[in-house]
Amino acid sequence: MADGVTGELIACHECGKLYRYLRIPAGSKATCHGCGSLLYRHIPNSLNRSLALYLSALFLFIIANTFPFLSLELGGRVVNNVLLSGGWSLYQQGMGELGLLIFFTSFGFPLFVITGMLYLLLPIRLGFVAPYMGPVYRMVHAIIPWSLVGVFMLGVLIAIVKLQDLANVITGPALISFAVLLAVYSAARANFDPEILWSAAGHPKQDLKSKTASSDSNIVNCHTCGWLSSEDENHSHCIRCTTPLHYRKPNSIENTWALLFAATVLLIPANLYPILTVIRFGQGAPSTILSGVQHLIEDGMWGLAMIVFVASIIVPVTKIIVLSFLLLTVQHKSDWRPRDRTLLFRVTEVIGAWSMVDIFLVGLLSSLVSLDALSTIEPGIGASYFAAAVVLTIFAAHSFDSRLIWDNAQAGVNGQS
Numbered sequence: 308m309a310d311g312v313t314g315e316l317i318a319c320h321e322c323g324k325l326y327r328y329l330r331i332p333a334g335s336k337a338t339c340h341g342c343g344s345l346l347y348r349h350i351p352n353s354l355n356r357s358l359a360l361y362l363s364a365l366f367l368f369i370i371a372n373t374f375p376f377l378s379l380e381l382g383g384r385v386v387n388n389v390l391l392s393g394g395w396s397l398y399q400q401g402m403g404e405l406g407l408l409i410f411f412t413s414f415g416f417p418l419f420v421i422t423g424m425l426y427l428l429l430p431i432r433l434g435f436v437a438p439y440m441g442p443v444y445r446m447v448h449a450i451i452p453w454s455l456v457g458v459f460m461l462g463v464l465i466a467i468v469k470l471q472d473l474a475n476v477i478t479g480p481a482l483i484s485f486a487v488l489l490a491v492y493s494a495a496r497a498n499f500d501p502e503i504l505w506s507a508a509g510h511p512k513q514d515l516k517s518k519t520a521s522s523d524s525n526i527v528n529c530h531t532c533g534w535l536s537s538e539d540e541n542h543s544h545c546i547r548c549t550t551p552l553h554y555r556k557p558n559s560i561e562n563t564w565a566l567l568f569a570a571t572v573l574l575i576p577a578n579l580y581p582i583l584t585v586i587r588f589g590q591g592a593p594s595t596i597l598s599g600v601q602h603l604i605e606d607g608m609w610g611l612a613m614i615v616f617v618a619s620i621i622v623p624v625t626k627i628i629v630l631s632f633l634l635l636t637v638q639h640k641s642d643w644r645p646r647d648r649t650l651l652f653r654v655t656e657v658i659g660a661w662s663m664v665d666i667f668l669v670g671l672l673s674s675l676v677s678l679d680a681l682s683t684i685e686p687g688i689g690a691s692y693f694a695a696a697v698v699l700t701i702f703a704a705h706s707f708d709s710r711l712i713w714d715n716a717q718a719g720v721n722g723q724s
Contacts, residue, residue, distance in 0.1 A: 323710040333349050343646060347500075354428065354432065354500075354507060355432070356498040360495035367485075368488055377675060387479075394409035413456070416455075419450055420454045445550050452660065452701070455663055463485075466671040466672055468608065529548065530556075573696035574693070574696045577693035583687050595689060596689070618664045623697060626658070629655045633651070633652055637711045652712075653709075
């Protein structure tokens with residue numbers, strides 16, 4: 308937000324507290340005194356940096372989807388794998404819902420984010436504003452949390468380690484390109500300053516300078532682009548990105564409870580039914596999540612077993628417990644340690660998607676290990692239940708409004724004064 312107007316009001320997305328924008332040195336950041344979340348950063352030459360990085364990411368993405376990704380050699384036979392093979396293999400085996408989930412989170416959504424950002428940045432760099440800039444930005448912002456490039460890469464690394472004892476694993480040029488893509492994609496997101504984009508596009512800044520930084524009861528904060536408006540202005544949609552405006556997320560508590568309950572129910576069959584079946588020379592037995600962890604321990608792969616156990620068991624269960632705890636504190640209007648509760652929610656929101664690593668692993672193994680009588684890995688129905696549970700917990704975290712924590716805390720302070 309290096310181009311921000313000194314004295315302009317900005318709002319913290321996680322607690323709703325209002326601040327006046329101040330200039331900060333290049334490379335530094337401003338954080339919220341209340342909840343500790345990031346308010347803005349000063350990224351020098353943000354527009355050119357992010358544009359160059361997203362162009363590089365697109366080039367790497369094309370390479371990653373053109374050349375062989377992984378290959379498996381066993382008994383003189385070689386099975387080649389491209390980036391889309393995991394989702395396609397699950398679709399062919401009658402698990403289209405898993406195939407589509409893998410396709411979108413590892414291919415479709417990352418591609419949309421990269422091309423969407425280029426659609427926004429390139430015209431600005433050339434001196435004009437792209438049509439429908441607001442809606443495109445809104446869609447990109449909504450899809451970014453579902454672009455699981457890093458989680459997919461972790462699944463690839465686990466698959467390579469897991470297959471070492473089964474056959475000879477050959478890494479292709481696409482895998483190297485994908486690894487570089489992960490670094491470039493992360494750097495592109497880190498170097499993007501949305502306020503620079505809006506400023507370069509000529510969008511006017513909110514005229515709220517007459518408000519005091521403490522009078523936030525009638526200020527509506529767009530959770531997509533950060534635009535502030537007064538409830539007195541009666542805007543139904545953000546004038547920058549067209550997002551529907553609400554003082555707080557509608558029905559946040561009810562929606563989050565419903566999603567958590569559904570995820571909890573789905574986790575039961577997800578852990579009872581097999582997630583995959585490994586068949587070697589015509590013999591094999593179904594494997595659940597826990598039995599898969601046990602087999603990894605028996606094979607001496609303690610590190611890999613711990614990663615799978617944490618991602619597949621600890622993370623989803625902990626996420627449900629933490630979100631349930633936060634909902635209960637909000638409903639009971641607790642003012643207990645709001646900063647710590649916000650941090651707890653922030654961590655829970657970030658780690659939730661990493662449970663998808665088991666689903667990516669199932670897709671990769673199913674597509675690679677298809678050597679007929681020699682060895683075959685087939686997905687199980689437990690994978691579908693588990694994927695549905697993980698998706699619901701991610702939706703639950705997105706539906707929870709952390710500003711409700713601070714509403715209760717502020718009410719408690721006002722009641723004591």
